[in-house]
Amino acid sequence: MTADAEPNANLFVALRDAFPGDLDSAAIETIERGLVYTWRDLERATAMLANLLDSLDLPAASRIAVQAEKSVESLLFYLAVLRAGHVYLPLNTAYKSDEIGYFIGDAEPAVFVCAPKDFVWASKLAFAAGTTFVFTLGDDRSGSLLERAIHFDDRHTPAVRKSEDLAAILYTSGTTGRSKGAMLTHGNLLSNAVTLKTYWGWRSAAEGGDVLIHALPIFHVHGLFVASHGALLAGAKMLWLGRFDARRVVELLPRATVFMAVPTLYVRLLAEPTLTREACRNMRVFISGSAPLLLDTFEAFRERTGHTILERYGMSETVMLTSNPYDPADGERRGGTVGFPLPGVGLRIVDGDGSVLPGSTVGAIEVRGPNVFAGYWRMPEKTREEFSADGWFRTGDVGVVDDLGYVSIVGRSKDLIISGGYNVYPAEIEGVCNEMPGVAESAVVGVPHSDFGEAVVAVVVPRAGEAIDADALTRALKARIANFKVPKAVFVVAELPRNAMGKVQKNLLREQHAALFA
Numbered sequence: 001m002t003a004d005a006e007p008n009a010n011l012f013v014a015l016r017d018a019f020p021g022d023l024d025s026a027a028i029e030t031i032e033r034g035l036v037y038t039w040r041d042l043e044r045a046t047a048m049l050a051n052l053l054d055s056l057d058l059p060a061a062s063r064i065a066v067q068a069e070k071s072v073e074s075l076l077f078y079l080a081v082l083r084a085g086h087v088y089l090p091l092n093t094a095y096k097s098d099e100i101g102y103f104i105g106d107a108e109p110a111v112f113v114c115a116p117k118d119f120v121w122a123s124k125l126a127f128a129a130g131t132t133f134v135f136t137l138g139d140d141r142s143g144s145l146l147e148r149a150i151h152f153d154d155r156h157t158p159a160v161r162k163s164e165d166l167a168a169i170l171y172t173s174g175t176t177g178r179s180k181g182a183m184l185t186h187g188n189l190l191s192n193a194v195t196l197k198t199y200w201g202w203r204s205a206a207e208g209g210d211v212l213i214h215a216l217p218i219f220h221v222h223g224l225f226v227a228s229h230g231a232l233l234a235g236a237k238m239l240w241l242g243r244f245d246a247r248r249v250v251e252l253l254p255r256a257t258v259f260m261a262v263p264t265l266y267v268r269l270l271a272e273p274t275l276t277r278e279a280c281r282n283m284r285v286f287i288s289g290s291a292p293l294l295l296d297t298f299e300a301f302r303e304r305t306g307h308t309i310l311e312r313y314g315m316s317e318t319v320m321l322t323s324n325p326y327d328p329a330d331g332e333r334r335g336g337t338v339g340f341p342l343p344g345v346g347l348r349i350v351d352g353d354g355s356v357l358p359g360s361t362v363g364a365i366e367v368r369g370p371n372v373f374a375g376y377w378r379m380p381e382k383t384r385e386e387f388s389a390d391g392w393f394r395t396g397d398v399g400v401v402d403d404l405g406y407v408s409i410v411g412r413s414k415d416l417i418i419s420g421g422y423n424v425y426p427a428e429i430e431g432v433c434n435e436m437p438g439v440a441e442s443a444v445v446g447v448p449h450s451d452f453g454e455a456v457v458a459v460v461v462p463r464a465g466e467a468i469d470a471d472a473l474t475r476a477l478k479a480r481i482a483n484f485k486v487p488k489a490v491f492v493v494a495e496l497p498r499n500a501m502g503k504v505q506k507n508l509l510r511e512q513h514a515a516l517f518a
């Protein structure tokens, strides 16, 4: 870099600059495996992995797709991708080969990292799509990625990136058609992490040292960006769980100060008799998001633990948008609301014509700010559609802002089901159901579920003269799509309810099946 060049806006550099002075202190402790990673380990391992990527001579900003079980090494690889100046593309571990085939075909990654057990089918798909390198990574440090990286130097100069350069692509399903890749820049991710650091009062080692229980998957915004960036930017320690386990989390609470989760995890924590005020005595804040937190859960948690959950709202395209206050001086945390727009985030409510509505009026939520993504990967048309003429992003959520400025989400204009924090688009599931033998048409709806918040239910109509076996259909769906998308119940009916215009009346189906899992 020359003397008058702009500073390096690579997100990795900002995260690394926040490492504490004592590089030999613990950065991450894995609970299931009992391993401790120091900050020096993070520095060295990301350097080795970044040097491996450099050795592949990839074009700058190549897409690097990863479908690997959660492990500290997969987090380190994410950081190494940033460090080397490439674009990280995480994929849900539940996705099946059809789904992976679509993502790889669309994103054309130069490198694909998969679980060792998936190498045969996954590498075939990747090489067919033009991917040059396929590595494997297991959650027990196995696989070719680490075997190769170990031979590289543990020093590396981070690639110079501009704030508007891409850092990650997160696929998010579409209301029609297939998934879209939301392109997030280094600037999007860093600005949001810096805002949350202050707004949620993250404490560095010198300030008392936060300890985060990291129990979420790391292929989505919540676990990968909000949780990991938060801890890294504070130089705070993480207690790392490969998968969520309510009993284990309660056992860890006395050693922790911060917990982040989707509502299902709070419901499961409440089912643990060992969750008490005493267990939470050192906790500073419990944060919830990705799906609506029921008021019952919010109140039961406060009663049991003495802690008021802080609910916030965000999405893949924008990272975090609003948050209930952390500091009581900024107001109380209100159940049923997602708090205030974060500093620097603009939020407005508009009607169907795009006219801005006055306070306390329900309408479509639009947002803007340094956190709002750069558009959908190779979908300029779709990107244009999702922004207003004056540059606000249409979230697809329906909400209202009260007199005090608290935002509540009251619905969605997008036909979306959120099950246990994962998004399921009915149009996608209907498309797959309709391709199944004997199915004439189908309708997929979300119904209340006591654990997952919402559950996917399918109502299918057989072709004339044919019969459908609901169990066989479910089995066939399991082979095609990620398990969390598979309907928890399938009903076979002679016809779907329709209105005078011929549109399927999904509200009737929702009402009919409302009590199934409530």
Ligand code: MLC
Residues within 6 Å of the ligand: 216, 217, 220, 221, 222, 223, 244, 262, 264, 265, 289, 290, 291, 313, 314, 315, 316, 419, 420, 421, 422, 452, 483, 484, 485
């Ligand atoms: C698992 N299953 C689910 C499911 N998760 N079904 C519906 N919805 C889900 N979310 C399936 C399993 O495959 C299994 O099916 C059956 O349900 C029971 O599984 P389980 O053992 O109870 O599930 P478990 O492994 O414990 O996982 C549940 C969970 C997990 C809640 C821990 O879903 C999870 O980690 N959710 C968090 C998602 C998240 O991080 N979202 C953030 C998105 S970011 P079978 O058929 O095999 O028996 C975002 C932006 C923002 O939205 O604002 O943050």
Ligand code: AMP
Residues within 6 Å of the ligand: 172, 221, 288, 289, 290, 291, 292, 293, 311, 312, 313, 314, 315, 316, 317, 338, 395, 396, 397, 409, 412, 418, 423
């Ligand atoms: P994703 O596309 O996975 O990023 O999901 C984003 C969507 O999750 C948002 O558009 C909202 O519909 C929903 N969401 C996130 N946080 C909340 C919340 N706290 N309350 C209600 N819905 C939420």
